Every structure is written in C-alpha cells, then in structure tokens.
Amino acid sequence: MKALVTHPGLQHSHQMAQALYEQGMLRQYWSGVPVRGPGEPVPWWLPPGYRARVREVGIPQALRRHPMWFPGVLKLGLNRRMGLNRFMGLSHSAYAHRIFHLFDAWVARRVEVLRPEVVVAYENSAMRTFEAARRIGARCVLDAPSVHRVAAAAMLDMPPDWYQAEIDARKDREVELADLVITCSEFAAQSYADAGVPASKLRPILLGASPPGNVRRRRTRAGTRFLFAGGLTTRKAVDLLQQAFSMVRARVPEAELAIAGGGADPMLAATLASLASTPGVTLLGALPQSLLFQEIADADCLVLPSRFDSFGMVVVEALACGTPALVSERVGAKEILQEFPRAGWIVQVSAQSLYDRMLELATVPASLDDARQYASLAGEKYTWARYRRAAAATIATLC
Known part of the structure; x- marks a missing residue:
C-alpha cells in the first residue's frame, strides 16, 4: 500500500510522510513549504521566513514535491503594506483559506494521475483531493490539527464571517469523505465525537518533539x-x-x-x-x-x-x-x-x-x-x- 501525503504548508505533515517512508508506504510527499534531506543545503533563494521553517527529513528528493507558489502568494497577500489581499477585500482568514482551496484543487488534478492507494490530507485543503481520491478508489485520511469547527466556534466565540459558511461546508465534506480522522489528542477527538462523527472514524495520536542535541539549560535562577x-x-x-x-x-x-x-x-x-x-x-x-x-x-x-x-x-x-x-x-x-x-x-x-x-x-x-x-x-x-x-x-x- 502506497500513500500520498499533501499539505499546503507544513505543520507536522513531514513527520507523517517520514513515518510512511520508514515503513515503505510513501508514494509521494507534496508540501508548500519545502523540506531537505540530510546534508542537503537550504535553498539559497528562500526568504528568511521560509528558511527558518524548512525541516530535515530522510525522504529522498524523488518522493518530494514542493509547489511554493501557494505559501508564497499567501505571504504576499497577507503583507500589511503591499498585500494582494488589500485589493480583494477579503479578511485575512478568508484570503488564507482561498489559497488552501487552490492548493486542494491543484492536488486533486494530479491525484488521478498518481493513483495512490491512500491519500493523507489536512483540514481545509482536502475536499477536492478526497473527491478525486474516491473516484480512483483510494482511501482518505484527514489529519486534523484542530478541534472540530463547532467546538472551536463555541470555545472562542468567534465573530461571524461572510466566508465562514463556505469554510464550514468544506470542513464538513472533508470529514464525510474521510475513512479515518486522525486528531492530535483525545480532547480533539472528543470534539469530533460530540459533533456526531462516528467513533469508528476517529484515531487520536499525540504528537512528539525532538530537540536539538546541543540544547542545555544555561540559566541559574534569580527569579522564577x-x-x-x-x-x-x-x-x-x-x-x-x-x-x-x-x-x-x-x-x-x-x-x-x-x-x-x-x-x-x-x-x-x-x-x-x-x-x-x-x-x-x-x-x-x-x-x-x-x-x-x-x-x-x-x-x-x-x-x-x-x-x-x-x-x-x-x-x-x-x-x-x-x-x-x-x-x-x-x-x-x-x-x-x-x-x-x-x-x-x-x-x-x-x-x-x-x-x-x-x-x-x-x-x-x-x-x-x-x-x-x-x-x-x-x-x-x-x-x-x-x-x-x-x-x-x-x-x-x-x-
């Protein structure tokens, strides 16, 4: 079984891709923010903000693809002084989600050519991808980095956004199409269960961390x-x-x-x-x-x-x-x-x-x-x- 892992940014998607590669299960890894293999230099032309986000993985270059147009346009659009978003009249949230949806459409057009057996995609950039995956008989895994949208709205008391209804509809469709929904905690999984998602779909997996080997505590306490x-x-x-x-x-x-x-x-x-x-x-x-x-x-x-x-x-x-x-x-x-x-x-x-x-x-x-x-x-x-x-x-x- 071979899987495609796809994310418009990065988050922890490189760890999912690395996990599948280590088990011989990775077909391709596509992410807007690039990663690098051991010994590979960070591309010199990357802006400083992107250079800091590049992570090291053990995945060969042949299995990686990084369409940086998407995060690049996102960054340009949200720039406070010269952002493209000023001319589109969208909120920052609505503009960002538009870019995620474009990435989703970009992936969807290529899924039917690649023909993976499993597609792992991420919230608000998975709907079109999953629809294409279903057409070729691939299984769909939604890796959900947040709590369910209903719980988020209740806990944060978010103000209404004219674009929110479309975002919510896409998120609901992603959950509907998914064979599995992987959450970052039981807390998050419960929010999906409370919203009516079947428990058989939910798989909580706590994330991890691996600090650099040279990090040592240097400070002696003066005050807490x-x-x-x-x-x-x-x-x-x-x-x-x-x-x-x-x-x-x-x-x-x-x-x-x-x-x-x-x-x-x-x-x-x-x-x-x-x-x-x-x-x-x-x-x-x-x-x-x-x-x-x-x-x-x-x-x-x-x-x-x-x-x-x-x-x-x-x-x-x-x-x-x-x-x-x-x-x-x-x-x-x-x-x-x-x-x-x-x-x-x-x-x-x-x-x-x-x-x-x-x-x-x-x-x-x-x-x-x-x-x-x-x-x-x-x-x-x-x-x-x-x-x-x-x-x-x-x-x-x-x-």
Missing part, C-alpha cells in the same frame, strides 16, 4: 522565569496571561515572563501594549526553532493558558527540554501531564486560576526543580519517533 511561546492571539489566551502575570509580579517582584511569538491579533492591541509595559516581561518576538528550544530549556516553567488547543506543540517541546509546563484544561497536551502528573500543572481557563498557580510556583520555586526530572521522563516518551510508529500503524489499518 515563566515562558509563553505561540501566537499572540485570543485563542492562546494572551490576555489572561497578561492579567495573571501582572498580579504575580506585584506580589513577587523578581518573577519574570518571556514571550516568544508573533502573529499578533489586532483585537489584543491593548493587551500587548500592557504586556510590553509590564515590569519583568521580555518580548522575544518570533524565534527560529533552535533559539526557541534554548529559551524553553532556560525557562523554569512553560505557560500555555489557551482557550483551546487541540494539542499545543510547545508543551511537548518543553517536556523534551526538561522544562515543566502549566497548561489550561483545554490544551490537548494536558493528556501527557495527566499521565505524568508531576511534570506540570493543569488549570481552568481563567486569569484567577492561572494567577493562583503561577504565584505558588513563583513563591515556592523548589516545586519547579522537583518537576524537571518528571518533565524529562515525559519528554523521553513523547518523541517524534513514537508518533511516527503510531501514525504508520494507523495508516496500515486501511489495508
């Missing part, structure tokens, strides 16, 4: 250093973090908070301004992965208070570095902390709950030192190698 890493958005609850840390800092003046991330939500302008002016806060901006891992290793505790996250990749990255994590009850990676309860803490989605736990950790930092060994144990289990074994075994059930 919390780290947030991710998009500066409402979904990630940056507003709740700002409220909680400002109260912690008032009680523990030596406490610190580092913020690593970009993609600031315009609706959070006041929150981000407050963060920038809060004593003890350091804004690191968006970091390449190698530098982010070092910041994680140097932190005393990762904080991810999301209103919802189907997984929360940075959590397992923190555990892989031996850094304990504090997450909300709506972060899928909480399942790792439930398995390794001494590796971190789970709180409700509220500024008060976050403040209470952060204050305790800042006041009694010995608990953070105790948690590091258990974080390392969790990180040793939840690796990319483990994910790849589980992913390949899941796809093999379609035989």
Whole structure:
C-alpha cells in the first residue's frame, strides 16, 4: 500500500510522510513549504521566513514535491503594506483559506494521475483531493490539527464571517469523505465525537518533539522565569496571561515572563501594549526553532493558558527540554501531564486560576526543580519517533 501525503504548508505533515517512508508506504510527499534531506543545503533563494521553517527529513528528493507558489502568494497577500489581499477585500482568514482551496484543487488534478492507494490530507485543503481520491478508489485520511469547527466556534466565540459558511461546508465534506480522522489528542477527538462523527472514524495520536542535541539549560535562577511561546492571539489566551502575570509580579517582584511569538491579533492591541509595559516581561518576538528550544530549556516553567488547543506543540517541546509546563484544561497536551502528573500543572481557563498557580510556583520555586526530572521522563516518551510508529500503524489499518 502506497500513500500520498499533501499539505499546503507544513505543520507536522513531514513527520507523517517520514513515518510512511520508514515503513515503505510513501508514494509521494507534496508540501508548500519545502523540506531537505540530510546534508542537503537550504535553498539559497528562500526568504528568511521560509528558511527558518524548512525541516530535515530522510525522504529522498524523488518522493518530494514542493509547489511554493501557494505559501508564497499567501505571504504576499497577507503583507500589511503591499498585500494582494488589500485589493480583494477579503479578511485575512478568508484570503488564507482561498489559497488552501487552490492548493486542494491543484492536488486533486494530479491525484488521478498518481493513483495512490491512500491519500493523507489536512483540514481545509482536502475536499477536492478526497473527491478525486474516491473516484480512483483510494482511501482518505484527514489529519486534523484542530478541534472540530463547532467546538472551536463555541470555545472562542468567534465573530461571524461572510466566508465562514463556505469554510464550514468544506470542513464538513472533508470529514464525510474521510475513512479515518486522525486528531492530535483525545480532547480533539472528543470534539469530533460530540459533533456526531462516528467513533469508528476517529484515531487520536499525540504528537512528539525532538530537540536539538546541543540544547542545555544555561540559566541559574534569580527569579522564577515563566515562558509563553505561540501566537499572540485570543485563542492562546494572551490576555489572561497578561492579567495573571501582572498580579504575580506585584506580589513577587523578581518573577519574570518571556514571550516568544508573533502573529499578533489586532483585537489584543491593548493587551500587548500592557504586556510590553509590564515590569519583568521580555518580548522575544518570533524565534527560529533552535533559539526557541534554548529559551524553553532556560525557562523554569512553560505557560500555555489557551482557550483551546487541540494539542499545543510547545508543551511537548518543553517536556523534551526538561522544562515543566502549566497548561489550561483545554490544551490537548494536558493528556501527557495527566499521565505524568508531576511534570506540570493543569488549570481552568481563567486569569484567577492561572494567577493562583503561577504565584505558588513563583513563591515556592523548589516545586519547579522537583518537576524537571518528571518533565524529562515525559519528554523521553513523547518523541517524534513514537508518533511516527503510531501514525504508520494507523495508516496500515486501511489495508
């Protein structure tokens, strides 16, 4: 059985493709963001933003294809000063989804020529691809990186978008066509089950992390250093973090908070301004992965208070570095902390709950030192190698 893996960007699709290649099951891997093999240079002509996103895989060039036109036009369209989107009158979300849909159509036209036996595609770029796959009798696997759209709308209270109805219809059709829906956690899988997706279709597989071998903790504690890493958005609850840390800092003046991330939500302008002016806060901006891992290793505790996250990749990255994590009850990676309860803490989605736990950790930092060994144990289990074994075994059930 041979499978096609296709994604307009990257996310963790290269790990799925690598998993299938390791088992002799990969027909092709098509992704908008390129990957490189061991010893291959990063293409010199790639813009810096793309160079930082290139990942190394063991997949031969002959099995890879990277139509960079799609992410390139996406980036140009969303540019604040000269973006194409200004002339189209679409929201950023609507424009981005248009590009995903174009990629979906591009893949669909080629599926019937390639004729794989299985197609693995990703949310909001899979509908046409799956329809073409069905015409040739191929099995369809939806690798869903988020919670079900109904749960997302309920948890985030998203404002209506004229384009949202089309996006929702496409997502529903993708789920309908899929033989399997792979989610990043039981938390995410339950959101699909709650929306009426049959349990027989659902396969949760927790993601993994493998930090660079040269990452070592360098920092000795002066004050407790919390780290947030991710998009500066409402979904990630940056507003709740700002409220909680400002109260912690008032009680523990030596406490610190580092913020690593970009993609600031315009609706959070006041929150981000407050963060920038809060004593003890350091804004690191968006970091390449190698530098982010070092910041994680140097932190005393990762904080991810999301209103919802189907997984929360940075959590397992923190555990892989031996850094304990504090997450909300709506972060899928909480399942790792439930398995390794001494590796971190789970709180409700509220500024008060976050403040209470952060204050305790800042006041009694010995608990953070105790948690590091258990974080390392969790990180040793939840690796990319483990994910790849589980992913390949899941796809093999379609035989």
